[in-house]
Each structure stands twice: as structure tokens, then as C-alpha cells.
Amino acid sequence: MKIDRRKFLNSLLGIGGIGGIISVFYPIISYLIPPKTTEPKVSSIKAGLSAEFPTNSSKIIKFGRQPVILIKTEDNEYKALAATCTHLDCIVQYKNDTKQIWCACHNGIFDLNGRNISGPPPRPLEEYEVKIVKDEIVITKAG
Amino acid sequence: MIKNIGSKIASWIDERYNLEPLRNLIKHKKVPAHRYSIWYYMGGVTLFLFFVQLLTGILLLLYYRPGEDSAYESVRFIVTEVKFGWLIRNVHSWSANLLVLFAFIHMFSVFFSKAYKKPRELTWVTGFILLVLTLAFGFSGYLLPWNELAFFATKVGTDIVGVVPIIGEPLKMILRGGEDVTGATLSRFFGIHVAILPAIFTVFLVAHLFFIQQQGMHEPEKFKNLPENKKKYIPFFPDFALKDLLFWVVVFNILIFLALYFPWELGNKADAFAPAPEGIKPEWYFMFMFHTLKLLPAHILFIEGELFGILIFGVAAVIWMLIPFIKIKQKHGWKIQPLTLIGILVVFFIAVMTIIGYLV
Numbered sequence: 001m002k003i004d005r006r007k008f009l010n011s012l013l014g015i016g017g018i019g020g021i022i023s024v025f026y027p028i029i030s031y032l033i034p035p036k037t038t039e040p041k042v043s044s045i046k047a048g049l050s051a052e053f054p055t056n057s058s059k060i061i062k063f064g065r066q067p068v069i070l071i072k073t074e075d076n077e078y079k080a081l082a083a084t085c086t087h088l089d090c091i092v093q094y095k096n097d098t099k100q101i102w103c104a105c106h107n108g109i110f111d112l113n114g115r116n117i118s119g120p121p122p123r124p125l126e127e128y129e130v131k132i133v134k135d136e137i138v139i140t141k142a143g
Numbered sequence: 144m145i146k147n148i149g150s151k152i153a154s155w156i157d158e159r160y161n162l163e164p165l166r167n168l169i170k171h172k173k174v175p176a177h178r179y180s181i182w183y184y185m186g187g188v189t190l191f192l193f194f195v196q197l198l199t200g201i202l203l204l205l206y207y208r209p210g211e212d213s214a215y216e217s218v219r220f221i222v223t224e225v226k227f228g229w230l231i232r233n234v235h236s237w238s239a240n241l242l243v244l245f246a247f248i249h250m251f252s253v254f255f256s257k258a259y260k261k262p263r264e265l266t267w268v269t270g271f272i273l274l275v276l277t278l279a280f281g282f283s284g285y286l287l288p289w290n291e292l293a294f295f296a297t298k299v300g301t302d303i304v305g306v307v308p309i310i311g312e313p314l315k316m317i318l319r320g321g322e323d324v325t326g327a328t329l330s331r332f333f334g335i336h337v338a339i340l341p342a343i344f345t346v347f348l349v350a351h352l353f354f355i356q357q358q359g360m361h362e363p364e365k366f367k368n369l370p371e372n373k374k375k376y377i378p379f380f381p382d383f384a385l386k387d388l389l390f391w392v393v394v395f396n397i398l399i400f401l402a403l404y405f406p407w408e409l410g411n412k413a414d415a416f417a418p419a420p421e422g423i424k425p426e427w428y429f430m431f432m433f434h435t436l437k438l439l440p441a442h443i444l445f446i447e448g449e450l451f452g453i454l455i456f457g458v459a460a461v462i463w464m465l466i467p468f469i470k471i472k473q474k475h476g477w478k479i480q481p482l483t484l485i486g487i488l489v490v491f492f493i494a495v496m497t498i499i500g501y502l503v
Contacts, residue, residue, distance in 0.1 A: 089302040093418035104419040106437045
């Protein structure tokens, strides 16, 4: 097979051109993807004194970088759940009249065990363990 | 005296760059006059509002400081301390809303008058891209004051991107500048809003205007079929241009009225560890999509409801953009053209979903 000079040079130029384009765009695309930040792994946190936490109320606690909703039910039982709605990332709140967890963004409702019972959320909220150590509330990541 | 200097400058330029084509254009450009002529002004007023955005945006840029600890504070500074800062910000916010409104009116008027048909297919496509870019302007600009509403709107909006298969997750990371909506997201949105979008927008805007200039105004079917002597035209300069200007002045007055009597709230500063506030709503032009997503069940067939909704909206948008290339054969006995019917259904769907979204 005979390849003439022009064809040979054109394909060389083509390959070189593609290489040139890749060498410009590869760094740009890589630059756009943010580097992974290493953060200290949090396995448990203290969330204040049990005696100071009113019955039938809730608060949002920082669990590392994750928001966790801590609820003290009417029966003085503690529940800790991931506060990020499984639908579209909004932060949920406890409704003390209906005793449910509610997301204001798209009307998603979860029960106190984090199960998605109505609205668009596709998955339950992740559960955290709550222990009372010397009257202090300690939240631990389950598993 | 001034006229003399003016004509001297003109002839100086003319001698070097030949202004004859420009003079011819001004002399001969004309616009059809008929009972639907009013719709010709919608695109122009959208362009006018874009210029208002450009000017007020540049002014806001002089005081705005992006960043988790400075964005909200700087906007508060603009509206409370800077002289007429409140006015500039209110005009920017209101003008953004009017711009989207007129862009929609412009689009639907073009759609229902079938002005997108050959040879104006690319005018429609570039126009649609400009609308999408306008919505992106709205979405990215909404976050910049870094308040509660904006924070959650951005969380939801970027999370929606994340549900798209394969490319969704990396795209979400690129948009957010990390896993969550943080100061990094704010920096990116700022860059997107003030540099990337304006650059892309300018390219499509120039193309859009160039196409219109090349082909002239679209003439409706009925007008085209009139005998030549019955067709009425008005000159673009000065008749149409002055009418355009009059409409701009009217809209400008409405804009100032809104900015003065309905100031834009700043709200509370964003807090990543506070629940989404009750009654949270997106900007009105995203409401129909927002409410549709709200109504969808968690699962449709095998896929998550939101993914289903987003795929449907995505496909619908692409079809809408390619409408000039879609041909549906008209059967005898149909009183209404199928595409017109689809257009009416689209407008009806958007209107109903928007209204329900505000009532519920």
C-alpha cells in the first residue's frame, strides 16, 4: 500500500492536533472537579445535657459536616436521624403537632424512625444511635 | 454648528470605511404592519431589559463581595448604606423577572405565529438557547445574596442535576465545587453569573440578532397572501424604532414602579444547619417544574419519581428547541393545527402548575 506524502502529513497533523486539543482540555476539566478534602472522621458527638432538652422538641446538630436531627419524643425517648432529606437535599424539621418529620421543600414526610411515609422522598433517613451517658446525650453513627 | 461637525465626522468616516451599505440599510429596512404587529415589540423589550441587567449588574459588582462571610453582608451594605444601592438592587431583581417574563411572551408569540418556520429555524434555536441561558442567569444570580431561600433553592436545583444518570454526579460536583452547597459553590456561581454566562450569552445574542437582520421580520401567512398593493409596511427608521423606544419607556416606568413600591427582600442569612424554612418556593419561572416534581410519587415504574420528572422535562425541552424541524401532517377536517394545540397545552400546563404551586 502506498501512502502519498500529503496524506501522511495530514494524518500526522490530525493526530498531533487531537493530542494538542486533549492537552488543553484535560487540565481544564480536571481543574473544574474540586479536590477531595480530607476531613476528620467523626464517629460520635456529644449533644448537650438530657435534662436541658425539652420533651417533644428537636434540634439540628453538626455531626462532622453532616446535619443530624435530634428529637426527644413525647415519651422522652431520643431519636437521631440524618437531617438531609433523601429527596433533594433540603434540611428536614420536626413537627411537634403531628409528631412527624417534615421537609418544607417538597412536602416529604417521615415517621420518627426515619421511614419515608408520604411525598416524594425515595428512601428513609439514616438512623443514628443515641445513648445517655451520665445525663449527657451522645450520638453515634450506627454500624 | 453641531450638525456641521456631525456631518464632517460622518464624511471623514465615510471616506475611509464607506458607510453606503449602512445608509442603504437604514433607508430601506421596513416592518410589516398588520393586526398582530404588537408582537414584534416583545423581542426588543427583552433586549432592552438585558441592557438594564448589564448596567445594574456592573454597578452591583462594584460593592458585591462573594464569599460565605461577605456575600450576604455586602448585599446588606448595598441596600442599607450605599446611596441608591437599594434602587440598583431592586431594579436588577425586578428587571430579571420582567426579562424572563418578556422572553416567555416573545417565545410563545413566535411559536403561535409560526415565525420559526423555514427559513428562520436557527433564529428559533438560538432564541431557545438564549432563554435557557437567561434561566441559568436567574438561577445562578439567585444564590449570590447567600440568604436562606437562595441556599435551599440551590441545594434543590443542583441536587436535581445529580439524579441524571452517569454525568449527573460529576456535573453536580463541578457546579457545587464540592459535595455540598458551601462557599465554594458561591464562588463558582459568581464566576458563572458574571463571566461565563455573559460570554456565552453574547455569542448567541449576536447570532440571534444577525439572523433577524438578515431575514427581516416574519410575515404571518394571511399577510403574505395579500396582493402586493394591499400589504402595508412602516419604515424601521424612524417609525418602528420610535415605537420600540416608546414601549421601552413604558416598561422602564413599570420597572421603576415595581422597584420603588415592591422592594426585594433580603431575608435571613443562609445557615447550613437550619431546617428549610416553611413555605419555601423557587422563583416563579421555576414554579411549574418545582410543583410537578412535588406531585410525582417517590417511584414511577422502576425509577425514582424525580429522575422520571427531570427526564420528561429534558426531553420536552429538546423537542421544543427542535420544533422548526418537526413536521406533522395536517389531516382534513382538523379545525386546529396539531402544533398549535400542543402549544396551547404547554401554556395551559405551565399556567395551571404555576397557579396551583402558589395556592397550595
